[in-house]
Amino acid sequence: xxxxxxxxxxxxxxxxxxxxxxxxxxxxxxxxxxxxxxxxxxxxxxxxxxxxxxxxxxxxxxxxxxxxxxxxxxxxxxxxxxxxxxxxxxxxxxxxxxxxxxxxxxxxxxxxxxxxxxxxxxxxxxxxxxxxxxxxxxxxxxxxxxxxxxxxxxxxxxxxxxxxxxxxxxxxxxxxxxxxxxxxxxx
Numbered sequence: 001x002x003x004x005x006x007x008x009x010x011x012x013x014x015x016x017x018x019x020x021x022x023x024x025x026x027x028x029x030x031x032x033x034x035x036x037x038x039x040x041x042x043x044x045x046x047x048x049x050x051x052x053x054x055x056x057x058x059x060x061x062x063x064x065x066x067x068x069x070x071x072x073x074x075x076x077x078x079x080x081x082x083x084x085x086x087x088x089x090x091x092x093x094x095x096x097x098x099x100x101x102x103x104x105x106x107x108x109x110x111x112x113x114x115x116x117x118x119x120x121x122x123x124x125x126x127x128x129x130x131x132x133x134x135x136x137x138x139x140x141x142x143x144x145x146x147x148x149x150x151x152x153x154x155x156x157x158x159x160x161x162x163x164x165x166x167x168x169x170x171x172x173x174x175x176x177x178x179x180x181x182x183x184x185x186x187x
Contacts (some may be wrong), residue, residue, distance in 0.1 A: 002168030003113045006067055010106060013158050014075060016137040020151055021092070023145040024081040027155040031089040035096065041057075042097035047104040059109035060173045066109070067166030069102035074155035074162065076100075081148065109183075116183045 021027045052060040073161055076095045080088050099164065137154065142149035176182045 001117055002165065002172040003110070003117050005064070005168055006063065006112065007110060009024055009059050009158070009161045010066075010070060010110070010162065013077075013155075015135065015155060016141055016151070016154055016158075017073065017077070019138065019144075020077045020081075020139070020155075024077075024148055024151055025088045027092065027098075028083055033069075035089070035093045038093050039097050039100075042101050043104045046086045047108070049107055050102065050105045053184060054105075054108055058173070058176075059112045060061065060169070060176055060183050062105045063109040063113060064166065064169045065102035065175060066105035067169050069100045069105075070097040071159060071162045071166060074159035077155045078152055081151070100104040111181050112185065129149035 003086045021032060021035070050065065053065070072095070076092065076099065079178050080092045080095070083091055115123070137158075140157065141150050141154045173182075
């Protein structure tokens with residue numbers, strides 16, 4: 001189930017993302033708020049384009065763009081702490097907004113595909129268990145030493161699993177297209 005693996009990798013770094021922003025990128029509450037606002041504006045700008053891809057191709061195809069965009073998150077978190085402190089916040093905001101705009105496909109497509117792919121029995125429980133993956137990121141970071149080197153190692157691991165999950169989404173899309181089982185959307 002490539003979509004389940006993708007969903008797990010999407011959830012993996014949520015807590016670590018915040019930790020990296022505050023502890024290593026030295027973002028203040030104001031910078032974090034600006035980051036969230038600008039990022040959401042970027043998402044709003046991208047959602048129309050992604051919705052067209054969903055209608056024209058399928059949610060399965062559009063989710064590949066989310067996978068590619070999410071691969072940039074660990075790269076951003078690895079690169080930004082190396083910048084001079086004065087440039088970290090602005091660089092983080094710009095890179096996050098531009099490179100990860102396709103993330104809006106997660107909200108548009110993941111639930112549709114999960115509901116299509118997950119078995120009827122215990123479906124809600126399974127999806128809830130996957131969401132618990134947000135705590136795994138911090139546990140892994142702590143096990144790696146809970147310092148800047150651990151942050152880099154965690155993000156390299158995160159990048160690796162996200163690349164694998166994106167390749168899984170590509171494989172899933174090609175197989176579903178060939179077999180005629182693309183996720184159907186309703187208007």
